[in-house]
Amino acid sequence: MILVTGATGLVGSHLLISLLQENNDVKALYRNSKHIEKVKNVFTYKKQLDLFDKINWVEGDITDIPSLNVAFEKVTIVYHCAALISFDPKDEDKLRKVNIEGTANVVNCCIDFGVKKLCHVSSIAALGDTKEGEVLITEETDWNPEKLHGDYAISKYGAEMEVWRGFQEGLEVVIVNPGVIFGYGFPEQGSSVIFKSVKKGFPFYTKGKTGIIAVEDVVNCMIQLMKSNINRQQYTLVAENPTLETVLFTIADGLEVRKPSIYANKTLTRIAWRLDWFLSKIIGRKRSFTRATSKSSHSLDIYDNSKIKKELNYTFLDMKNYLISLSEEYK
Template structure:
């Protein structure tokens, strides 16, 4: 039997559809009944509503060990999709609790219950830091703790360290590092926030690059890697490296709205994150832009996907193959 953590999230819900289409028996970890309704919508989107009732739902939390122990009974394979995504500095403790401690709990249960293989969903945010002369990020580039990283990136990197610990203790593992994931079913969350900003009339763009990927590609790679003999490896999953300007203009065309027309310089974004910090302190409001996100918005690096392409002979979808369906729904 297969266990999916984070089953009510974007990757987890689309993964459930794929697993059940392959006649797998699946347990899905959830925290709130309200979120299950979103999963049902994802199944409807794929015209697979009939498969929804085959899910074995287990209420629990990766930070709650007793509930995990119940979920792990009779489990042979685990897809660990659960994580907290936030770029708000005040969420640092919650990020560490969920992403690092939660992953450590999952790894420990995998070892204790004799799980055959674990797939951990990480992020490109946890990949290494290229040196000054490097513009291409591969799985082999080393993490530099002296560089500026968001708390999210730091905790996803810390989560990977827990997975590698499990591998050293004999657990078969793979790690996938997806870019910004786009897919149906989670309005006003994750990547859809970007779509909504453009829909509302976002004015500014920066000169940086972004790595994007369809949720279909993420789940396909996860499934193929778990069925393979590959273990102890991580894989960058980016369907397309694109400038923020080009991505914003493409989304705006699909939405039939005016694209952002003003380029924000590094000086402008530096001023913006400092001002945002001051305002957040005065009125106790969550941050919209931080030092780390401002820096990332100007990055011109690209993500190298040759490893996953060579390993699986895989071809990624281009944005034209899936974005219109997301926008329409």
């Protein structure tokens, strides 16, 4: 029996389809039943609605141990996709609670219930920091606690420490560190917000680089890694490292709308994150642009995917064509 946490999210929903296509028995952890309908929409889009009724839904929360005890019964394989994504400093405690403590609970249940193997979905935000003069980030790049990191990145790094603890206690583990994940479904959250912003005429762009990947590639790599004998390894899952300018312009072309036209240099983004902070104090809205995100929007770091490509002999989807296709679906 396979358990998927975070089953009502982008990665989780697409993962369910792939696992069920292989005739696996799957448990799917959910917190709110209204989110299940979003998963059903993905199954419908993928023309796999006949598989939807085969999901064994289990209500629970990774921060609630009693509910996890029910979910883990007869489970031998776990895909841990559940996480909180927020860049608002006010959510620091929630991020630590869900991402670190929640992962610790999942790891402990894996050990207690004799789970054979765990796949943990982390993030490129949890990878290391380049030294002066360097731009390439690999799985071996050291994390520098003296450098500026957002609360989300810190929480995902802390979650990885819990997974490595699980390995030390006898659990087989693999960690994947995806970049920005694009995929069909969930138009009001995650990377889909980028499409919404561009469609509304978002005017700004920067020339910093970021790692991006299609959700189908994330899911395929996870499943292949879990089927293999690979243990105690982590892999950067990035198809390409385009500039943010390229991503926004490609999406604009796909949506057939005006491209962002104002280059936001470092001075402008410094002003922007301070203004965002000010408005959050005045009107109480959640932060969407912080000092850490301002810095990352100009980063020229490149995430190296050579390890996963070599390990699985894997070829990633072409992201330009993929983003254009997604844009057409978004329209």
